[in-house]
Structure formats: structure tokens, C-alpha cells
Amino acid sequence: MQLFLRKAHLFQKTSIRMSMLTLVLVLLNTTLSLGQSGDPLEVATLDKVVEYALAHQPNVQQAQIDEEITDKAIKGKLADWYPQVNFTYNYQRFIDLQASVIGGNVIRFGVNNTSSAQFSATQAVFNRDVLLASSTASQVRSQAGLNTSRSKIDVVVNVTKAFYDALAMMQQIEVNEESIVRLERSLKDAQSRYNSGVSDKTDYKRATILLTNAKASLKTNQELLKYKQEYLKTLMGYPLDQNLPVQYDPLLMEQEIALDTTQEVNYADHIDFKIMQSQKNLQDANVKYSKWAFLPSVSLFGNYNLNYQNNNFSDLYNTKYPFSFVGASLALPILQGGKRLVKIQEANLSNSRLDLGLKNLKSNINTEYTRALASYKSNLALYQAQKDNVELAEEVYDIIQLQYQSGVKTYLEVTIAESDLRTTRINYYNALYMVLASKMDVLKALGQINY
Template sequence: MQFSTTKPHTLLWVVLTLFLPLAGSAQNAPADSTLQTATLDKVVQYALAHQPAVRQAEIDEEITNKVIKGKLADWYPQVNFALNYQRFIDLQTSVIGGNEIRFGVNNTSSAQFTATQTLFNRDVLLASSTASKVRIQSQQNTLKSKIDVTVAVTKAFYDLLATSQQIKVNEESVVRLQRSLKDAQARYTSGVADKTDYKRATILLGNAQAALKTNRELLAYKEEYLKALMGYPLGHDLPIQYDTLQMENEVAIDTTQEINFTAHIDYKILYTQKELQHANVKYSYWAFLPSLNAFGAYNINYQNNQLSELYSRNFPYSYVGATLAFPIFQGGKRTAKVQEQKLASQRLDQGLTNLENNLNAEYTRALAAYKSNLANYLVQKENVALAKEVYDVIQLQYRNGVRTYLDVITAETDLRTTRINYYNALYQILASKMDVLRALGQINY
């Protein structure tokens, strides 16, 4: 049998056709779609770049810039063109001196170029005077969204770590209890102890395994919750990486700081609203002022009884002028509007006062929680070493027949509880530190 020399080339093209699109799609995949190592900093930065709420705020900011641009465009000359055609079925007839005279022609058409220029108008004046403030307000809303996402993601990260550490503690506890169960079973088999110790060890091991299973299921939920806060793609792993020692070094914070209301994002947003409201008061006063516009037009008229000859001759005319519109009386509407805007401004003043009180209360609460968690953390940190030492001693004494198995159970429970409490205290104080920083307005981007 003789093979064609073209078949290897054909096969090569088939392979390239099948696999090149796959390679291209792999190359086109975004490099930052997932994280190789998910440290806290990387998790927060990823959330700021991908979280839908942050992206929505950034899009809102872009929309605001476009709206401002559209409003400010009213200051520029507005040039328009219109083309009109009209056919009269019956021409207008007038009776003059007893004679019926028809006016006009059957076909008319006109082309009109018009231009208007706003010289003074309170709407465009408001747009130009508040453009910078509106942009600032939009930027502040984006910043608030980023701060909220940072705090929420950081707390969720710490919560996930707390559960991860509980799983590790439970796994170590299961190993110890399995060893204790073997010891109790051996002592029961040899007749040194009754079956009570063996049954207690079995009960403790079952409880520890159940707690381990519960925490593993809880960990899966908390990981998905963190992904949701980050805007992380579904179905992809999030390889959490952390350094407990580094976290311990980040616990401290200056608790003597005084709150500065103007540094808080909520205060900044409300203060910007107050400044915009002052502009609304001025806008209401401007209703008493006239509006002034300049205009001009160039018209080309075509008239002919024959449609085919309509555009053979034109009759142009043009004009320029200005319009001064002055509202004289509107039934007290403008005065009422001024008073309405003044009251709205006073309401915002009260809102600022109320916000200061709430921010102070929030800072006091956050600081109290931080100090309480700090005290608990320091105690639990000392208790871990003590509980481990007590357990090792009692376990050794039990093997030598000096202690009862009930003492081993108590020591094991204390060790497990103390270690869990330590990790919970560590992550609680780090989370409460975020609350203090947010209350102080010290989370910024």
C-alpha cells in the first residue's frame, strides 16, 4: 500500500485547527482572575478590583462625569438644521375688491440653520458652579464603597481563619483522643482500669469528630462567603495564606487617639451634600433673575407650482436677535421655593450634628470592644501554654496510674477550649481593630 505524502500535512492542519483556539482562549484569560496565594492584602486588593459593589460605584462615578459634561455643554452655542417640505392642496384665497385672489404656490420647502447662545441661565449656572462638588461627592461614594468592602472582606478573612484554626485544634484533639482511647482500652484489657475510662474516651472522641465535621462544613460556607465579598469566580479555589506571628504583631493600636469627624467618610459625604444644598438655595434666588439668550437663523425658502422646478430658485433670509425673559409674578412660588431650600439646608445642619454624635458613639463602642478583646486575647495567650503543660503532666501521670481518666478528660477539654479561645480572641481583636480604624476614618484609598 502506498501512502500519500499530503496526509501528514493534513493531519497537522487538523491538529492546529483543533488546539489553536484552545491555546488562544487560555492566553486571553485574564491573569488576575484567580489568586495563587490569598494573603489578606491580596484578598483586599482583589476585592477592590473585582467586587461588584465597588465596580458599580466606579461606574456611577463615570456616569456622573458624563452627566456633568452634558450639563456644561449648554454653555456652548447650540446649532441646528431643519429641512421642511409642504404641498398645498388648496391655495389660500382672499377676496380683494370683489375679486377672488389666490396666494402662494403649490410647493414650498425651506432649509433653516439656527444658532442659540446662552448668556445667562440659572440651570447652566448651577451646573457650572456645582460641577466640582458633584464630582467630589461621586468620588466619596466610591471611597465609601471601597472602605465598606475592605472592612467586610477583612472580617470575613479573619472569621475564615478562626474556623480554620478550630479545625486544626479539633484534628489535633482527635489524634490525642484516639491515642487516649487506645491507652484506656489497653488498661481495660489488662485489668488495670474498668470500662468506664474506655467508654468516656469513646464519647469524647465521638464528640470531637462531630465538632470537626461541623467546623469543616462551616468552613466551606465561610470560604464561599468570602469569595462572594471579593467577587471571586465561582468554582475556583482560594488558597488562604497567613502568618499568625505577623497577625499578633498587628494587634496593637493607639487607644488614646481622639476622633476627628472631618476625616470620616460619612461626615465628608454629608458635608458635601450640605455644600450642594447651599448651591440649591442660590439657585432658588436666581429664579428672580432674568434669562438672556442670543439667537440667529439663516433660512432658504423654495417656492414653485411645479415640484420638479421647486429647488431651481431660492429666496433666502436671515436674522439675529436676543431674548430677555423676566418672570414678573408667579404667585409666591419662588419665595416658597427659597424657604424650602433654606429649611432643607437647616435639616442637613442637624444631620451633621446627629452624625457627630453617632460617630462618637460608634468610636466609643468600637474602642470598648477592642480593649475588651485585647484583655481576653492576652489572657488566652497565657492560658494556652499553661493548658498544654497541665495536659502533658496529667496524661503522663495517668499512664503511670497516678491520675484518673476524668482528670485527663478535664485537661483535654481545657486544652482544646483554651486553644480555640486563643485563636478566636486573636481574630476578634483584629476585627475590632478594623472597627476602630473605620470609626476614626483611617481607612482610606
């Protein structure tokens, strides 16, 4: 009985340990999963949103993987500069030995079993493929890095615009909510005046219509905000099932509007120009590669061979017959039907095409900057006008509301003032978003967004 109890106690302790181990493994797996998908942000400021996007956006991650793939491919090409050592083993069983007639007699040569083991080594001295890989390795790596930078720049610009767009919608919702509060108060006033016989039911019905429309507008904007938030999450690579607590400061946003509009375009700073210039450098190397086809390929080699021969398989490896040699190889194509000249002409034409591409790209960058700057200036003027209009609209609404309560103004004028105030405030926040978004376009065209 005691033995049974001891075994039961031991089994219980083992079960507890296994349960604890299972719990630890589950928690570890959960932690790793969260780490891979990205932990949710506690506060989603613009800086944190951009930082998160650069770390988790799939396009950026793909570009980084492409960069690593390029690096591995370069190392694989450069490995051809190192000595290449190979081993070859062979066994052969002759069913019928080779025969030859000598002096009228059939003489057979060789043995029934042969085997060989060969060690061979080669060292490239000059080879245009390997030379191209070594001379362009840094440029190819640079181009891969530039592609990653362009992905990051696109992500930063798009995420920033989406962030401001979501903020503008949040501000519109806030305007709608404030408008509803005012309209509900106006509805109570209109109903009270109607009940007291001061005015007819027209004011009351107008107030009801305006309130209904304002609530419908609020619902529409709330649904649009859901879409804009989901779109922002997608651009960030953020978990769609997690909340994104966007935090903003309208005053800080206004401070970010300033931009020096007297700057001139420096094409060398633009990421697309850098990438095309890198392509041009690689094409220059390709022209040299085509010309190197007239040069010989030179390599060193050495072989060490072990041969085994015997009629009996069991005695095959008792005696070895080694031989070895070293040497040099030079291969020079003499005539290829003009193929090498055609390849050189093709490489030069591709080079000329890239020159034209660079020229066209400069024009496109200049157009991009001009368009972005014009958009920024027009949006800035609109923003400044709307900012002044908000103050005027608030002042007009307050005065007309007081005059209506005093019986000087009609309710129609109150509704017009309310509509003007709501529209002006919404236009103000839209203009603020547009000027910030167009500023990002200007900075991108100037090549001042670098990652």
C-alpha cells in the same frame, strides 16, 4: 489525476489553517473570559485578598460605573454652554391656496409648492441651569468619588473580617485534629490498661465518647469552614468554582493587634461625614439656584433661512429666496404666584435639615467609635487572658497525662484536662479573631481606612 491531487493538497492546507485559526480564536476567547472574571490567586494572603476584592467586587465596580455615569451627565449639562447649532428642513404642498376677497374678486395667494431650509444657532449668556451645572461640577464629581471610596472601605472591612473569621475556623480545625490525635493515643492507653487489668472499662468508654465527640466537632467545623470560605469568595467577587489558597501566619496576626487607644475622633476624616458635607455644599448651591430664578435668562441667536417657492415641483429648487438675522433674547418671569419665594424657602429648609443631619452624624460617629473601642479593649483583655490560659492548660494536661500513666491520677482528670486544653485553644483563636475584627471597626470609625 495530478490536478485532483493538487486540489486535495490545497484543500488539506486550507483546512489546517482554518483549524489553527479556530484554535487561536478559542484560546483568545478563553483568555478574555478569564481576564474578565479574574484569575485565581496562587497565594491568598490578606493583602492579596483585599487587592483582589477592590478590583473585582461587584459593589465597587458598580460604584465606579456610577462615577463614570456622573461624569458623563456633568459633561452633558456643561455642553449647554457651547453654541447650539440646528438645521431644519421643511416641504409643503398646498392642495388649495389661501384665498381672499378683494374688490368682490376672489384672489388666491402663494404657490403650490414651498420649501425651506433653516440653520439656527444660539449661545447661552446667562442661564441658571447651566450656571448651576458649571458651579457644582467639581463637587458632584467629588461626591461620586466619595461614594466609590465608601464602597471600597466597606469591602475592605468586610473582607478583612471574613478573612480573619476563616482563619479562626481553620485554627479551630487544627486544634480539633490535634485533640483527636491525643484522644486516640489516650484511647489506646486506656484500652491497654483495661486489657492488662489495671483499670476497668470505664476509662476506655470515656475515651471512646470523647474521641467520637471530637470527630463530630471536627466535621462540624469543616463544614462551617466551607461556608466561611464561600462567603469570603462572595465578598471578594472571586470565582466560586476556584480554590482560594488562604495563607496566614499566626505570629504576624498577633503583631497586627496593636492599636493606639488614645486617639480622638476627627469627624472630617470619616467617610460618611465627608459625603454629608458634600451634600451640604450641593444644597448651598441649590439655595443660590433658587435665588437665581429672579434673574433673567440671556442668550444670543442667529438664523439663516433658504426659502423656495414654485407652482411646479420640478422647478421648486431652481430659485432660492434667502434671508437671515441675528439678535439677543432676554426672558424675565415677572409674576409666578410666589412660586420662586416658596422654592427659596424650601431650599433653605432642606439646608437646615442637612445641618441637623451633620450634628446627628457627629453623635453617631462618636458612638460608633466608643462602641468599637470598648469592644476592642474588652476583646484585647480576653485575648491576653486566653493566651496565658493556653500555656497553663498545656502544662496542666502534660502533667496530668504523666500522672495518669503513673497511676497517680484518674482518667476523669485526664479528660477534664484535655477538654480544658481544647476549649482554651479554641477560645484563644476566637479571641484573636475578635480583637482583629474590632480593630477594623475602630479604624473605620476613626476614618483611617481610606481608598
